[in-house]
Amino acid sequence: MALVFAGICSHAPGIVNRAERVEASRREALYDAYGRMGRAIRDKSPDVLVVIGAEHFGNFFMNNMPAFAMGMADYYEGPIEDEGWLKIKRRRVAGNRDLSERLIARVMDEVDVAYCEEWKLDHAIMVPLHFLTPDYRLPIVPANINCQGPPLTPLHRAYRFGEALRRAAEAVPERIAIIGTGGISHWPATPNSGKINEAWDRDFLARWAGGDKAAMLSYSDAATYRDAGQGGFEIRTFIAIAGVAAERKGEIWHYDAISPFAVGCTIGVMNLA
Amino acid sequence: MSLYYVQKLLYNLNREPAMQRDFKADPMRVMADYDLTAEEKKALTDADIGLLYVFGVNGQLLMHFAALLGIAWDDYLEAMREGVRRHGPVRAGIYALVEE
Numbered sequence: 001m002a003l004v005f006a007g008i009c010s011h012a013p014g015i016v017n018r019a020e021r022v023e024a025s026r027r028e029a030l031y032d033a034y035g036r037m038g039r040a041i042r043d044k045s046p047d048v049l050v051v052i053g054a055e056h057f058g059n060f061f062m063n064n065m066p067a068f069a070m071g072m073a074d075y076y077e078g079p080i081e082d083e084g085w086l087k088i089k090r091r092r093v094a095g096n097r098d099l100s101e102r103l104i105a106r107v108m109d110e111v112d113v114a115y116c117e118e119w120k121l122d123h124a125i126m127v128p129l130h131f132l133t134p135d136y137r138l139p140i141v142p143a144n145i146n147c148q149g150p151p152l153t154p155l156h157r158a159y160r161f162g163e164a165l166r167r168a169a170e171a172v173p174e175r176i177a178i179i180g181t182g183g184i185s186h187w188p189a190t191p192n193s194g195k196i197n198e199a200w201d202r203d204f205l206a207r208w209a210g211g212d213k214a215a216m217l218s219y220s221d222a223a224t225y226r227d228a229g230q231g232g233f234e235i236r237t238f239i240a241i242a243g244v245a246a247e248r249k250g251e252i253w254h255y256d257a258i259s260p261f262a263v264g265c266t267i268g269v270m271n272l273a
Numbered sequence: 274m275s276l277y278y279v280q281k282l283l284y285n286l287n288r289e290p291a292m293q294r295d296f297k298a299d300p301m302r303v304m305a306d307y308d309l310t311a312e313e314k315k316a317l318t319d320a321d322i323g324l325l326y327v328f329g330v331n332g333q334l335l336m337h338f339a340a341l342l343g344i345a346w347d348d349y350l351e352a353m354r355e356g357v358r359r360h361g362p363v364r365a366g367i368y369a370l371v372e373e
């Protein structure tokens with residue numbers, strides 16, 4: 001089996017660019033949890049890190065919006081946002097075109113994905129990399145699920161995308177780590193920025209950690225919007241990781257509803273053994 | 274009302290430094306390539322963040338436009354609140370999805 005790691009983490013830009021607004025102990029506890037996840041990934045010696053993000057109009061817009069997309073290049077560039085704004089320096093991040101192509105071809109047996117030979121990484125991928133692989137040595141395969149422009153990718157298709165990725169990972173000789181990045185309840189970049197529905201988040205994470213597929217797929221978009229804001233649509237990336245893990249159980253290593261970061265900051269790992 | 278083209282302009286503007294320079298120098302010329310109403314053009318040239326939010330522009334596009342204009346984060350959030358006070362609730366787009 002070449003799937004070696006599956007986990008989830010937050011990607012909100014505030015975690016980096018509004019760091020000073022949160023007391024050091026609370027901030028460092030989150031950063032430490034990212035560090036622990038990064039070490040857990042490296043301990044599995046993966047050849048590539050697949051990062052399933054919910055990007056925010058960096059590459060994909062409503063003129064041509066894919067339900068799913070995967071990168072297929074030897075390098076990517078990010079962040080696409082202003083470096084001074086995100087407080088992450090722009091750089092090239094290595095990819096692996098050949099491995100991407102083999103993974104994509106296998107995923108396409110089950111799920112239609114757009115492939116991208118060019119990709120400008122936004123905070124959905126750059127914020128996690130900043131903490132998980134700060135030396136940027138591990139090549140990545142960026143992936144995206146449409147969580148922004150309705151009609152959104154259905155939840156059950158996001159789960160199925162994860163299943164297809166798992167089978168693709170198992171079909172190649174390389175060692176594959178996969179993470180999903182997003183927010184749970186949040187109202188990013190709106191007048192309600194900073195609002196977090198902690199009870200809703202904890203309930204969702206219990207479903208995720210329990211590998212409870214039916215419970216995870218039972219949300220309607222209307223209910224998610226009402227209870228968890230527009231940012232809540234990003235549960236798709238976490239649900240994809242549940243699909244990767246095939247109803248195995250996971251563990252939430254960290255959850256803290258940090259209002260200045262505008263999201264319930266989350267680190268979770270699936271037990272693949 | 275052409276929210277799609279307002280957002281398309283901001284999408285392109287956010288990712289293209291050359292277009293940012295052109296927009297600063299001559300916004301009317303840049304906006305001529307997009308199907309925009311007079312009200313939309315005025316909101317864009319006036320940097321009226323509050324009205325753009327009320328049009329329904331997604332915050333993931335709008336926050337970068339605000340940053341490009343040098344508007345600080347807290348002022349950006351306040352500008353959207355002021356826009357709703359002045360112009361009423363969001364008219365279209367994802368933030369108008371559910372009316373309680």
Ligand SMILES: [Fe+2]
Pocket residue numbers: 011054056124182183234
């Ligand atoms: Fe996001």
